[in-house]
Amino acid sequence: MGLAYTEIGNYSKAQDFLERSLSFSVQIKDEYGIAYQYGFLGKLKLKIAADKNRTNSTIAKNNNLKESIDYLSKAVDKFKALGVKEEQKNFLFSLSEAYKLNNDFQNALIAYSSARVLQDSIFSADNKKMIAELEIQKELELKEKRIELLNKEKDYQSNYTKLALALAVLFIIVSLFIFYSYRRKRKDNLLLLENILIREKAEEELRLNKIELEKYQQHLESVVIERTKNLETETSQRSRAEKASEESEGKYRLLIELAVDAFFQGDFDGNLVLVNSKATELTGYPKEELLKLNIKDLFPSAELEKNPLRYDLLKTGVIIRSERKLLRKDGSEIFIEMNSKKMPEGTFQSFFRDITERKKTEEALLRFNVSWQRLTKATHQLHKVLELPVVLRQLVFSAIKLTGAEDGAAGLLMDGKMVFKEYIKKGNVLPINFSFEKGYGVPGWVWETGNSYLTNDTESDSHVIQEIRRTLGFYNLLDTPIINGQGEIVGCFELHNKPGGFDEHDLMLLQNLAASTSIAIENSRMILRQKQAEEKIKISEQTYRGIINSIDEAIYIQDKDGTFLDVNNGAVRMYGYTSEELIGKNPLFVSAEGKNDLEMVGKKIALAFEGNPQEFEFWGKRKNGEIFPKNVRLYKGMYFEKDVIIAVAQDITEKKQADQKLKESEELFRNLVENITDVFYITDKRGKMKYCSPNFFLFTGFLPQEILNHSYVRVVAPVDQRMVVEHYIEAERSGIFDTRIELRVKRKDGIIFWAEQNTRFVRDEKENILEYRTVARDISERKHAEEALKKSEEWFRNLFEKASDGIFHLSLRGELLAVNKAFAMMHGYTVEEMQKMSINDLDTPQTSILFPERMRRVLAGENLTFEVEHYHKNGHTFQLEVTASMITVGNEKFVIAFHRDISERKKAEETIRASEERFRTISYLTSDYIFSTKICSDGKVEPDWVMGAFEKITGYTFEEYKAIGGWYALLHPDDRKKDADDFQKLLNNKKVISEVQIYSKNGSIIWLRTYAQPIWDESSDRISYVHGAVQDITERKYSESLISESEEKFRKIAEGTKAILFNTNTRGQITYANRAACAMLGLDEENLMGKFYLSFVHPDDRKKVHSYFLSQLKNNEQARSLDFRYVSATGNVGWLSFLVNILYKDDKITGLTGVAQDISERKQSEEALKRSEYQYRNLFETANDAIVIFEPDTEIILEANPKACDIYGFAKNELIGLS
Structure with a gap:
């Protein structure tokens, strides 16, 4: 839409639309959207600056160009970071135009050249020729500019300058000639010298080669013998490597088939060679039919034209991520996320994920x-x-x-x-x-x-x-x-x-x-x-006085200075003064000293007199001296044809007191809930639970309703119950007020852990126990640490003496202070022999060179793992993997190192390297991983292996994952009970699909969807393994949260408005009502839900309201309002103006949503008007005096009562119209 407005010249709407689109893209973190909106805004500013039809000032034009350059530069940087060269090139050309229009030719040329470099990597030879011609044209323009500037300079030069320039040129030419002659001779001499040196060097190399050949012949025989000995070892290692490769290939196939995303593998012509079952499910093609297709057949032609497949980039090793439409077999189109990468064997692999629902949600x-x-x-x-x-x-x-x-x-x-x-x-x-x-x-x-x-x-x-x-x-x-x-x-x-x-x-x-x-x-x-x-009401002073005095609220009639002209009985009752005492006074007379801003009151009176209604709180003072708060509303009105202020006041003392109590109660509760970190609970003198903090569930697994009014001993482990009871009996007898105890707690799920609790005894004046207030915390880790400390020394001694790895203690001078038997055996020595040696006796020259730097890093506190080469006692060398760290005993520092012979592993690593590369590629491309978990005979769970994007999702390596305790350590506390239930299903040989939250290594919360399949062992008649796949669904959950936030935003607006809002289902039952609706009907939301809406409609109006409700549902009529009477739960009757609209979900009618306005006051005014007119008409018709109403200017009679007709002798219709 923004581009459309740009094309038709509506720049303001275009800018508004593009800026809102940029804001939305930033909100949902759409990097591509942000880049495009920067680019479109830059082009829009460039077009505004270049538009000759606009009367732009120089300042405005320069500002537009500056903003254009800024937006376009951001767009270029964004697309560069995203790796989208095509769009980067396009916006570089636009940036070049902006610089050119700004007379910045140097930056224009830089931007244009950068765009051309990108274009050379994208377009064909014909396009390159066209770009080259454009570049030449640009350079010619720049040269013409330079020539023009030089000509201007030339006009100002003097003849003397020209002569000096000519002499300088002549001097340079002569100097170059002399220098060239010198270089020519010098070059010939250098060539001769170089040939002599080359010949001498060749003779020396020939002599050295001869010596080397003799040495080689001497050692050839020993090498052949050594290699013959190693042949059998190599054959065994090769067999193990082939087996590892087969296992790796099997896991690779399993990963592809269990992947939650669709998998495609093909050549760089687009022909598919391998797909998984998810691919057939996503595209709708059978596997055999799918393998006969080219990958281009899966996309609409328009999509390929707009977003072509970039095999050229894939071949360079670039990972390509894109979102595009996919054409299914049935002709339908869906949105997918496509991740592609080149594989080592010269093919490509792609993962497709269906993101249609996410796209629909965003739109x-x-x-x-x-x-x-x-x-x-x-x-x-x-x-x-x-x-x-x-x-x-x-x-x-x-x-x-x-x-x-x-x-x-x-x-x-x-x-x-x-x-x-x-x-x-x-x-x-x-x-x-x-x-x-x-x-x-x-x-x-x-x-x-x-x-x-x-x-x-x-x-x-x-x-x-x-x-x-x-x-x-x-x-x-x-x-x-x-x-x-x-x-x-x-x-x-x-x-x-x-x-x-x-x-x-x-x-x-x-x-x-x-x-x-x-x-x-x-x-x-x-x-x-x-x-x-x-x-009309002003016609009858008696009616007016009756109305205002019938109102409970205090009403004052004030002039523009605030002086009271009249008051009603409500004001007399509020202040205790008579009306005569109040009339002629002002708000200062009834103001509580020091409680009001009288200057503010005066301003509000002035604003109200201008016709602006005002509302504020005011502290009044009664005649008896009592002060109280009230709410005051000011309106402009008429009083006997004079402009006045009508003030309506209401005593809000009770409301203030209720608000203060509510505030104090809420503050107390909030401080208790939000600030406590440990578990807090209260028991009565018999030990029954009276209260527990919300985190008690996380601590024990019991819900409040399961533990309240039960003995606290229920959560104490049976082994400690007697000890705990005796401890508190003894503490009570001693008369102390506080006590501390360590005990074992048994959770609802059976898990037992150590806890420390501090208890305060609350006693009455006679020292009798009233209740116990206890704060408890989990100290399992501390207990485990103490136990581990006791076992540490014994464990270390056994580790050192019985370890299969070689271990030594090294002094800072390199002396071997202690070695274990394994270390001595791998070097061919006894322990006693090695204790007399230093590390220099074992290190090869290359290892010795690296030793000082490694020692420096270890002493600096690093834990190093590296590889070394050592001499064996028989003279050969072998490779070791070493893990070294510094330890301190007392005031003495030394190095402890663990050694492992890795000669065979080195050979095996090369064999499976290619297979691991495929795993790394898949782990990088997909957001999923698969796993295997071993279920031991004693019920313990041990992680077996994981493959895929495990480390990318969790942040942990597999070794770190096992070290921290596996799956349960990552699991969010809210989902632990759910996970325990799922595990029970697995033990019953049932497949599980579940969504849970975990903590990643950086502390962020990740949403996962797990697919777990139990593996039944017939021989042991139990579950032996669980295989499954895990999918990262954090992004989907984020989209769902956005919708929830939007709904919450609507709910806050609904709850804050004074309008009456509600929803019903198709049966007329109330499913939602805001605070205003609850207050009007006299019920809270819980009691209002599910009620039939007609139960609140006045019996005389139910038929028309129900007909209106049904017509809206059946005929889908346009929304229109309806006036009717309602009856609240307390029996109050009022009037509503009622307007409804139809609610839809998935294109189906689910009910009605309505907004209503309380029009009771309006109806009361209309009714008062009718009564007033009736009274007036009755008085007019029955009066004993003749009454005639005539128009003042023409004196034509407009109305006459019966008595006037009798006096004048005319019928009423004859009298009206006469003068």
């Missing part, structure tokens, strides 16, 4: 947020407007902004015609006067049918009045009716000239806007009626 989320924000803003603006003409004008402006149309108008039904008075043309308000009969033109058709009308070809549409079309100049239109609460059409609004045409989405938005407009129009008319009612 729906974007469209929902934009539409919702615009519609909400438009609705709020409409409800702020009070005057009817302004409502219509604001409606058209909001609809234009909401849909992107250019023009429009709104009309109202007046005197039997649909009348339009204003037309919005490109933001300007123009006066018009068009009226339409029912059925005439598009507005007449909308009036007649009650439906919206949409056409994108007005010229050939029979309903469009062509004369009006030519006058206003529109080519498409969308007309929407405005329907009031009684289902009557009161007006319509029509939009014109939307680029690209109107669609169903625009229709839906405008129908919702029309529903809000009907309420705004009704509010405007209601305000008008209220004003008229107020004017």
Whole structure:
């Protein structure tokens, strides 16, 4: 859309759209989207600067060029980081144009040359020729610029300068000639000397080769003997290597088949040679049919043109990640994420993942947020407007902004015609006067049918009045009716000239806007009626006085300075003064000293007198001296034809007290829950649990309802129960207030761990126990550390003496202080012999060179693992892997090192290197891994092996994973119970598919989807292994969280508004109600859910409300409002103006969503008006005096009562109209 606006010259809308797209891309972390939006914004700024039709000032042009260069540079950097050369090249060309337009020719040439280098690696020879021609043209332009500058310089040079230049050139030419002659002679001499040296060197090399040949002949026989001895060893090692290779190939095949993503392998012509079962499932092709296809056959032709397969980049070893559409066998298209890489054997491998749902989620989320924000803003603006003409004008402006149309108008039904008075043309308000009969033109058709009308070809549409079309100049239109609460059409609004045409989405938005407009129009008319009612009510002072005195709230009539002109009985009751004592005073008289900002009160009185309603809190002081808070609302009004301020006050003392208690209670609870780190619980004097903190579940596995009102001993391990009871009995007898104990706790799942708990005894004044307050923490790790310390010395001694690896203790001088038997045997010595040796006696010369640096690093605190070469006692050398570190005993430092003979391993490593390369490639490309776990006969679980992206997902190597405790150590606490249940299913030989959270090595939370298959061992009649695959679904969970956040945002708006919001299902049961709805109906949300909506409707109105509900569900009618009476749970009766819309899910109707406004006050005003008019009419008709009402200017009689007719002798109809 931003590019479309750019092309038609609507730069402001283009910039607005592109900036919002950039903001959204940053929000969802879409690196490709960010790069494209930077580039498009840069091109837009460049086009604005270059547009000759725009009257740009020099400053504006320079600012646009500066912003263009900045955006384009960011785009180039982003695409460079992403490895997308094609887009990097395109935006480099645009950057070159921006520099050129900014007269920065040097940077223009640099950008252009960079783009050409990229283009050379992408395009054909013909394109290279074209680029070369463009480059030459650019260079010629730059040279012409330089020549022009040089010519200008030349004009200012003096003849003396020219002469000096000529002499300098002559001097340089002579010097070069002399230097060339000298070099020529010197070169001949150097060549001769070089030939002599080469000959001498060749003679010396011949002599040395002869000596070397003699030595070689002497040792040839010994080498043959040694190699014969090693032949049998090599044959055995080769057999083991072949076996390892076969196992590696089997695991490789298993990884491919168990992969959650679709796998494809093929040659660089695109022919497929290997696929897995997920590939057939994703594409819809059988495996045999799929292997006959070229990979290009799996993509739509338009997709390949827009995003071609880059075999050229694959061949260079670049890993290519892209998102594109895939064409399935049945013709349907889905979105996939494609990861491809070149393999060592000259093929490529690709993993495809279906991301269609993610794409739909992103698109729906974007469209929902934009539409919702615009519609909400438009609705709020409409409800702020009070005057009817302004409502219509604001409606058209909001609809234009909401849909992107250019023009429009709104009309109202007046005197039997649909009348339009204003037309919005490109933001300007123009006066018009068009009226339409029912059925005439598009507005007449909308009036007649009650439906919206949409056409994108007005010229050939029979309903469009062509004369009006030519006058206003529109080519498409969308007309929407405005329907009031009684289902009557009161007006319509029509939009014109939307680029690209109107669609169903625009229709839906405008129908919702029309529903809000009907309420705004009704509010405007209601305000008008209220004003008229107020004017009529002023006729009777008695009626007026009765009304204000019947209101419980305090009402004051004040002049513009705040002086009280009149007060009602509510004000007398509030302050305890008589009305005479209050009238003539001001707010200072009733203000509590030091509690109010009287200057602020004065300002609000002034604003209210100007017609701006005000509301604030005020601390009052009663006649008896008592101070209290109240809420004050100020409105401008009329009092005996005089402008005044009407103040309405309400005592909020009880509300303040309730708010303060609630705040204190919430603060206490929040501090308790949020600040405690250990487990906290309270027991009564008999040991029964009264309270436990929320983290008690994580600590013991028991839910609060499972442990409350039970003995705390339930969570103590049986072995410690007696000891714990005796400890607390003894502590209670001793009279102490605090005690500490270490005990073993038994979790609900049977796991036992060590805990430390500190208990405070709460006693009464007689020292009797009231309750125990305990804080507990897990000390299992500390206990384990203490136990490990006891075993450490014995373990180390056994390790040193019985280890199969060689171990020595080395002094800082290189002396062998202690060696074990394995170390001595691998070198051919006894332990006693080696204790008399130093490390220099064993190291080969190459190893000795590296020894000082390795010793320095070990002494600096590093734990090193490296390879060395040692002499055996019989003279041969062999390779060892060494792990060395420094230890300190007392004040003495020495080195401990572990040695392993790796001669055979070195040979085996080379054999399986190629196979490991394939594993690394797959691990890098995919976001999944497979695993095998061993189930021991004693029930213990041991990790067997993992393959795939395990380290990329978790951050741990497999060795680190086993060292920290395996799967359970990574598992998020919230999912441990779920994982335990899943493991029980596996033990029952049932397959498990589950979604859990884990902690990665860097502390971040990762979501995983696991597929686990138990392997049954018939011989032992139990599960022996679990094989499975794991998929990283963090990105999907993130998308789901975005939708949840969007829904939470809507809920916060709903809960914060004063409007009454609710949802029902198709059976009429309430499924959601906001706070305002709960307050109105007198029930909390929990008790309101599931109630039938008609139970809150007044019995006399239920039939029409139910008919309205059913018509909305069955006929899918456009939203319209309805007025009816409601009855709250407490029996209060009020009036609501009720508007509903249909709820959909997966294109199916699931219920209704409604918004309502309490119009009880309006209805009461209307009823008071009726009563006033009745009283007035009754008094007028029954009066004993003759009463005549006439027009002052013409003195024509407008009304007369019966007594006047008797006096004058005329009938009433004869008397009216006379002078």
